[in-house]
Amino acid sequence: MKKLLLTGILLLLGTFVIAQSKYETTMQQTLVGLKLDKTPLEFVATSQMFTRIGMAEKTQWLPFYYAALSQIEAGRSLMMKGETADLDQYADPAITSIKQAQALNGDPVELNLLIKMAYQLKMLVNPSARYMTDGQTSDTAFQKAKEAAPNNPRVVLLEAEDLYFMPTQFGGDKKQAMVLFAKAKELFKTFKPKSDLEPNWGESDADYFLSQSQK
Amino acid sequence: MSAKIFLLIICLFSGLALSQTTVSGIVTGSDRKALAGVNVILKDTYHGATTDLTGRFSFSTVATGHQTLQFLGEGYKPFSEQVMLTGQAINLNIRLTPEFNEIEGITLNSESITSLGNSTKTLLQPLDFSTTPGGEQQMTKTLGFLPGVQRVGDKDGMFVRGGTASETKIFINGNLVNNYFYNSVAGIPGRDRFNANIFKRSNFSRGAYSAAYGQAMSSILTLETLDFPEKTSANLMLLPFLYTAGYQQVNPKKTFSFGGEATLTEMNWFTKAMNYQTDFNTGPKSVHSDFNFSLKTKGGGILKYYGSYDQNRVEILSPDGNDNTLTISQKGNNTYHNLYYKKDFGRTKLTTGVALSFNHNNVGLHSGSDVSTKIQNKGSYVNFKTTLETKLSPNFLLNTGFEFQNTLENNHFSTFQNDDITTEYKNLLSAAFIESTWRATSKLFLTTGLRFENSTWLKKSDLAPRITLGYHLPDDWESFLSYGIFYQNPDSKYLSRQIPLNYQQADQYVLQIQKITADYNFRLEAFYKNYKNLLKTNLIGTEYLYDIQNATATSGTGCARGFELFWRDRKTFKTVDYWISYSYLDTKRDFLDYPALLFPTFASKHTLSVVAKKFFLPLKTQINLTYTFATGRPYYHIAMINGESVLREHGFLPDYNSLNMSINYVPFVGKRNPKNTSIFFLSISNLLGYKNVFDYNFLPSGQRLPVLPVVNTTIYVGAIFNFGIDRTKDILENDF
Numbered sequence: 001m002k003k004l005l006l007t008g009i010l011l012l013l014g015t016f017v018i019a020q021s022k023y024e025t026t027m028q029q030t031l032v033g034l035k036l037d038k039t040p041l042e043f044v045a046t047s048q049m050f051t052r053i054g055m056a057e058k059t060q061w062l063p064f065y066y067a068a069l070s071q072i073e074a075g076r077s078l079m080m081k082g083e084t085a086d087l088d089q090y091a092d093p094a095i096t097s098i099k100q101a102q103a104l105n106g107d108p109v110e111l112n113l114l115i116k117m118a119y120q121l122k123m124l125v126n127p128s129a130r131y132m133t134d135g136q137t138s139d140t141a142f143q144k145a146k147e148a149a150p151n152n153p154r155v156v157l158l159e160a161e162d163l164y165f166m167p168t169q170f171g172g173d174k175k176q177a178m179v180l181f182a183k184a185k186e187l188f189k190t191f192k193p194k195s196d197l198e199p200n201w202g203e204s205d206a207d208y209f210l211s212q213s214q215k
Numbered sequence: 216m217s218a219k220i221f222l223l224i225i226c227l228f229s230g231l232a233l234s235q236t237t238v239s240g241i242v243t244g245s246d247r248k249a250l251a252g253v254n255v256i257l258k259d260t261y262h263g264a265t266t267d268l269t270g271r272f273s274f275s276t277v278a279t280g281h282q283t284l285q286f287l288g289e290g291y292k293p294f295s296e297q298v299m300l301t302g303q304a305i306n307l308n309i310r311l312t313p314e315f316n317e318i319e320g321i322t323l324n325s326e327s328i329t330s331l332g333n334s335t336k337t338l339l340q341p342l343d344f345s346t347t348p349g350g351e352q353q354m355t356k357t358l359g360f361l362p363g364v365q366r367v368g369d370k371d372g373m374f375v376r377g378g379t380a381s382e383t384k385i386f387i388n389g390n391l392v393n394n395y396f397y398n399s400v401a402g403i404p405g406r407d408r409f410n411a412n413i414f415k416r417s418n419f420s421r422g423a424y425s426a427a428y429g430q431a432m433s434s435i436l437t438l439e440t441l442d443f444p445e446k447t448s449a450n451l452m453l454l455p456f457l458y459t460a461g462y463q464q465v466n467p468k469k470t471f472s473f474g475g476e477a478t479l480t481e482m483n484w485f486t487k488a489m490n491y492q493t494d495f496n497t498g499p500k501s502v503h504s505d506f507n508f509s510l511k512t513k514g515g516g517i518l519k520y521y522g523s524y525d526q527n528r529v530e531i532l533s534p535d536g537n538d539n540t541l542t543i544s545q546k547g548n549n550t551y552h553n554l555y556y557k558k559d560f561g562r563t564k565l566t567t568g569v570a571l572s573f574n575h576n577n578v579g580l581h582s583g584s585d586v587s588t589k590i591q592n593k594g595s596y597v598n599f600k601t602t603l604e605t606k607l608s609p610n611f612l613l614n615t616g617f618e619f620q621n622t623l624e625n626n627h628f629s630t631f632q633n634d635d636i637t638t639e640y641k642n643l644l645s646a647a648f649i650e651s652t653w654r655a656t657s658k659l660f661l662t663t664g665l666r667f668e669n670s671t672w673l674k675k676s677d678l679a680p681r682i683t684l685g686y687h688l689p690d691d692w693e694s695f696l697s698y699g700i701f702y703q704n705p706d707s708k709y710l711s712r713q714i715p716l717n718y719q720q721a722d723q724y725v726l727q728i729q730k731i732t733a734d735y736n737f738r739l740e741a742f743y744k745n746y747k748n749l750l751k752t753n754l755i756g757t758e759y760l761y762d763i764q765n766a767t768a769t770s771g772t773g774c775a776r777g778f779e780l781f782w783r784d785r786k787t788f789k790t791v792d793y794w795i796s797y798s799y800l801d802t803k804r805d806f807l808d809y810p811a812l813l814f815p816t817f818a819s820k821h822t823l824s825v826v827a828k829k830f831f832l833p834l835k836t837q838i839n840l841t842y843t844f845a846t847g848r849p850y851y852h853i854a855m856i857n858g859e860s861v862l863r864e865h866g867f868l869p870d871y872n873s874l875n876m877s878i879n880y881v882p883f884v885g886k887r888n889p890k891n892t893s894i895f896f897l898s899i900s901n902l903l904g905y906k907n908v909f910d911y912n913f914l915p916s917g918q919r920l921p922v923l924p925v926v927n928t929t930i931y932v933g934a935i936f937n938f939g940i941d942r943t944k945d946i947l948e949n950d951f
């Protein structure tokens with residue numbers, strides 16, 4: 001009888017423990033998948049997996065954060081190739097996910113960085129028509145993030161990227177960009193995310209750009 | 216025993232493991248198009264999949280029993296399907312219906328939208344109105360590069376599809392603007408009184424418009440003022456002949472704003488420097504000031520006010536054919552006030568507004584020192600309108616309202632022969648309308664409207680039907696078929712005495728086919744207008760370019776038909792945005808003092824406009840080119856001989872040609888949070904110096920003088936400065 005009860009309790013506890021880390025496990029697995037995605041459709045599939053997690057959990061903001069980040073990564077992969085015509089297709093779902101994350105009280109700094117990236121993608125579709133609207137929204141969000149957390153490594157990374165890519169007439173400065181990439185790299189070393197799932201991406205981007213300077 | 220239980224538990228678990236269900240299927244959209252990137256979700260679980268490029272998906276789940284499958288596709292309505300998971304494979308065929316923003320989708324009908332907004336349906340941006348060469352910094356002139364608008368350079372107003380300027384009416388916040396253009400002298404069109412930057416939306420409907428508006432047989436331009444400015448700012452516009460300074464303040468919560476602007480125009484030295492073809496004794500001078508405020512009420516409604524006051528004068532010299540010089544002097548002033556309130560109750564929207572206008576214009580013509588002819592016009596206008604729009608169901612929208620337009624005009628006319636005629640015109644137009652929009656299927660919608668009007672001057676009422684059928688064709692094409700009857704009172708300037716007259720009437724049939732995407736815009740419009748009861752007049756006399764005519768009957772007729780093509784491309788050539796607009800117009804009418812059915816003087820058979828803009832990002836410079844070609848309009852010399860209207864001379868003016876260019880330098884592009892957004896521009900009108908002629912002035916001596924553009928070729932530089940007062944720290948979070 002005692003053994004039965006014990007087995008029963010262990011089983012019950014077991015299922016409870018499994019359920020608790022089912023969220024964490026799935027998130028970890030999907031995050032790994034995100035690192036391996038290459039084509040836009042793969043990024044979208046990862047994004048939608050995050051959305052499904054977020055919709056099932058209902059109280060977690062991180063799934064929606066990563067859902068947005070995955071769409072943004074899809075957009076960025078096209079942007080790097082110079083294909084800017086269809087970026088709205090990725091930026092708009094990203095914005096929807098960001099809003100869902102905000103509604104669940106997500107980290108304002110990290111979310112503002114996503115806003116900056118999403119609206120930047122939108123602006124690139126038609127810069128001369130959209131720099132006043134989407135461009136401004138992107139800048140304002142970034143300024144808010146920078147003011148609130150100037151030493152967040154992703155803040156420094158994104159500022160460095162902008163300096164790196166912008167033509168000099170618009171304030172671009174590759175030298176200063178390199179300085180900031182190095183600073184970002186240092187900050188990544190000391191940055192401690194609040195949990196294993198909290199945003200911690202970007203170090204490999206900083207490494208990539210730092211390696212470019214050697215060329 | 217524990218072993219048995221253990222076995223039982225294992226069996227239970229493996230039992231569960233065995234009942235995995237595979238769910239697969241294909242998702243399509245309209246026309247069985249495979250939809251990739253659709254999120255397939257097993258409700259309240261992590262299970263699901265993303266559809267691939269063929270629209271197919273497949274996933275396995277251990278869940279059992281009644282479950283809900285959700286399908287979320289970007290741009291499509293969410294769809295749910297109930298499934299029963301028993302272990303047996305499920306294959307589904309899912310059809311998603313496009314997301315259709317109901318209110319916007321329904322009302323996006325035959326009105327061609329030129330909106331100051333960021334939607335893909337936007338044709339023109341606010342800056343376009345200041346920087347399009349040939350647009351002369353005026354809204355109506357810039358809209359002239361769109362199909363349907365005829366090139367009539369010597370008269371103010373918009374001449375659309377064979378109609379006179381009075382057949383196109385302009386509305387601000389729903390209410391009629393009686394004096395949209397500055398007072399002027401004949402031969403020189405008055406400028407737009409309103410600056411494009413005070414409006415957030417403009418709709419230019421070139422035919423068969425909504426039952427909410429009336430008294431315009433051809434078309435309407437409806438303008439909506441800004442609710443609140445984006446930020447507090449000061450602005451300055453400097454041209455060699457025009458100086459504007461303005462200030463606009465808004466509180467951080469965007470619940471209260473106010474502002475004002477003052478403009479000074481002094482063109483005298485400029486007319487001499489640019490060798491203007493019109494001989495100005497006193498160059499056009501004007502002073503204009505306006506003030507506005509907006510308030511968000513506690514209930515969430517918005518109250519907006521805009522008011523202006525201006526004064527202007529000009530004096531020109533013209534040979535009178537007898538070796539004398541005729542001096543034409545004009546002095547005028549105007550004040551306009553518009554108060555508007557709107558409230559959104561969710562399903563219902565209420566708007567109500569009142570507009571007041573007081574206008575004074577004095578024109579004197581004299582040879583030598585005696586004032587030979589004086590024409591004085593005084594007008595006071597009060598307009599009131601209220602509308603209620605209700606969404607009775609997701610597919611049914613009802614719009615109703617009523618309005619009053621009260622006109623009181625006093626005209627005084629005296630000649631050197633001591634004729635002294637004073638006429639008074641009083642008219643109260645009351646109108647009520649009802650319009651329903653019904654979305655019958657996801658592709659088909661129907662708008663039907665009825666408009667009732669009563670005029671105290673005519674002592675008659677009218678009832679006008681309006682109907683539009685819209686059908687969404689495959690691949691983002693839209694088609695509209697519209698019909699309506701449009702009544703209009705005869706123009707008050709011909710009504711010196713009370714005689715029995717009727718409403719003038721135009722029956723319109725319009726077909727529209729269009730495809731609008733972010734990169735391309737194609738539109739084909741075909742129209743047929745049948746005019747009845749047009750005002751007929753007797754020509755009493757002619758002074759300079761002023762024809763004095765008296766109404767006799769509303770027995771004129773006419774018809775106008777044609778088609779228009781519009782093509783805009785923002786994609787094919789990198790950083791180039793261009794459009795081509797072609798209008799074909801075939802029209803004849805017998806109205807005013809025309810002795811027979813004639814091709815009217817304000818119509819061209821063919822009109823072609825090309826507008827091209829290219830932005831050079833590294834140079835932060837934009838180059839704009841506009842070109843218009845219009846086949847020559849006819850001219851008529853009509854005289855009264857023995858009480859009969861006779862055509863003494865007629866012919867065609869030379870074809871109209873004009874190539875205009877402007878260069879804008881935009882230094883703030885690419886700057887982070889620019890403190891000031893300035894634009895410097897150089898504008899050249901009629902670059903190639905075409906000698907255009909707008910009309911002929913037939914003098915009593917028998918001579919005929921060409922009515923030329925005020926200036927043939929003009930070049931000027933200008934700057935627009937906008938200083939934003941940085942309040943980013945005051946902006947609340949999540950305000951994007």
